[in-house]
Amino acid sequence: MPTMGDAYVHGYDTRESERLGDQAGALVALLHHDTAYPPGSRVLEAGCGVGAQTGTLAAHSPEAQITSVDVSAASLAQARARVRAPNVTFHEADLFDLPFAPASFDHVFVCFVLEHLGEPERALAILRELLVPGGTITVIEGDHGSACFHPRDADADAAIACLVELQARAGGDSLIGRRLYPLLDAAGFADVAVDPRLVYVDGGHPELIEAFTRRTFTAMVAGVRDASIAAGLTDAERFDAGIAALERTAAPDGTFHYTFFKGVARRPR
Amino acid sequence: MPTMGDAYVHGYDTRESERLGDQAGALVALLHHDTAYPPGSRVLEAGCGVGAQTGTLAAHSPEAQITSVDVSAASLAQARARVRAPNVTFHEADLFDLPFAPASFDHVFVCFVLEHLGEPERALAILRELLVPGGTITVIEGDHGSACFHPRDADADAAIACLVELQARAGGDSLIGRRLYPLLDAAGFADVAVDPRLVYVDGGHPELIEAFTRRTFTAMVAGVRDASIAAGLTDAERFDAGIAALERTAAPDGTFHYTFFKGVARRPR
Numbered sequence: 092m093p094t095m096g097d098a099y100v101h102g103y104d105t106r107e108s109e110r111l112g113d114q115a116g117a118l119v120a121l122l123h124h125d126t127a128y129p130p131g132s133r134v135l136e137a138g139c140g141v142g143a144q145t146g147t148l149a150a151h152s153p154e155a156q157i158t159s160v161d162v163s164a165a166s167l168a169q170a171r172a173r174v175r176a177p178n179v180t181f182h183e184a185d186l187f188d189l190p191f192a193p194a195s196f197d198h199v200f201v202c203f204v205l206e207h208l209g210e211p212e213r214a215l216a217i218l219r220e221l222l223v224p225g226g227t228i229t230v231i232e233g234d235h236g237s238a239c240f241h242p243r244d245a246d247a248d249a250a251i252a253c254l255v256e257l258q259a260r261a262g263g264d265s266l267i268g269r270r271l272y273p274l275l276d277a278a279g280f281a282d283v284a285v286d287p288r289l290v291y292v293d294g295g296h297p298e299l300i301e302a303f304t305r306r307t308f309t310a311m312v313a314g315v316r317d318a319s320i321a322a323g324l325t326d327a328e329r330f331d332a333g334i335a336a337l338e339r340t341a342a343p344d345g346t347f348h349y350t351f352f353k354g355v356a357r358r359p360r
Numbered sequence: 361m362p363t364m365g366d367a368y369v370h371g372y373d374t375r376e377s378e379r380l381g382d383q384a385g386a387l388v389a390l391l392h393h394d395t396a397y398p399p400g401s402r403v404l405e406a407g408c409g410v411g412a413q414t415g416t417l418a419a420h421s422p423e424a425q426i427t428s429v430d431v432s433a434a435s436l437a438q439a440r441a442r443v444r445a446p447n448v449t450f451h452e453a454d455l456f457d458l459p460f461a462p463a464s465f466d467h468v469f470v471c472f473v474l475e476h477l478g479e480p481e482r483a484l485a486i487l488r489e490l491l492v493p494g495g496t497i498t499v500i501e502g503d504h505g506s507a508c509f510h511p512r513d514a515d516a517d518a519a520i521a522c523l524v525e526l527q528a529r530a531g532g533d534s535l536i537g538r539r540l541y542p543l544l545d546a547a548g549f550a551d552v553a554v555d556p557r558l559v560y561v562d563g564g565h566p567e568l569i570e571a572f573t574r575r576t577f578t579a580m581v582a583g584v585r586d587a588s589i590a591a592g593l594t595d596a597e598r599f600d601a602g603i604a605a606l607e608r609t610a611a612p613d614g615t616f617h618y619t620f621f622k623g624v625a626r627r628p629r
Binding site for chain 2 (some may be wrong): 121167234236239240243284286287289291296345348
């Protein structure tokens, strides 16, 4: 999933960028408003990427000590440039080989990461060991199978299926949101609670049409056009028809909805 | 959609029935908690069927005068037996030929009805004329295309598709929830606001597994088994495999979610 934060940088001019920022802000709030860590708590952000969520995390927990880790030096360079929060430290490390002692953190935060992993259960078990007993993990994932739109369109479905298939061939699962509860449960966490967060867009929400339907979801699908054609999953004509159909759902009489899943669980005491 | 109220009557014994009643109550609350009409207001329930929603409607608006209409005498007989509310009057009438003068009602309530109609726009336009200027319409519909579950299964998808296809052949649209906003808008209503209501079920909600996944959704799909086979849409083996797969999602490591849509709009003044 392109992170919500990405919507902030896609504006064509400052005013547009600010307007989108406000509305992307509504999506950020939907996913993150209820995550705040106490002063002095040690928080691991596992897989921070370019830092799209890191600024939000730091702003909501200004007195927590946040350690944000990613395997990609290039992403970390972007994250360092993007996030200017005094309570965040960045580290380059592999999620499956983290340089921290067991029970080093009070809380772990993982957002749009598990979808890319071939072994999400193993990642969760590793993160569990890094928590103090009683410490929490928060996981946020999307689920592309939850996308529903009007008008319905078979080419749009096929274009989304290309994205899902490419993610699967890369070892990931872009339909992982629905699996969050059993994954956390199987990884040995207690008090697992998964709360879905529905984004619904219709003609009464023109800002969300722009920020979510067009610039988040449709842009994300359009982003795999060349890879999908190269992989033989589709041809240009069909894929472009699918993107046009997704754009059509952004008309005033179209609708779009998508469900994110946010899970919180605890390392058993 | 089998109405939520149906879940109340499927218990095998009194204790089970009471437990399910409590949980079906959670679904009733999800859909109906925010519908209450003022004392003395005149409310039309268009398409009350067997009265599954009527008791809830009457209980939430004890001093409103509710007129509940259905085209089926048999359904009305069940509704009269089921609903013992002093503020409800039942009438047998066709939604497209209602015996009421224009502007006879302050509010109109329509639940799980439009999905069955070949001309939902026309029905909404007729109901609009029965409202006083400024009066509200409340519409609740499901959308079977919003059903997402784990584990995923192609036979389960095919069984659900049988239900959708049969509904379409009967002139209806069981994917209508996503169309609620444009339908209300096109029917000439103002201040259209559609609010999705997500039912999410996982191993942490064993009561909802029973009340929603098994006894509402899976039972509804299983109900079209014979008709689907007779229509040549499937065969017994494949359909039964689909039902088994839906039952599988009710295991402790399965998940299920489904979105209802609730729209409220106003006749322009």
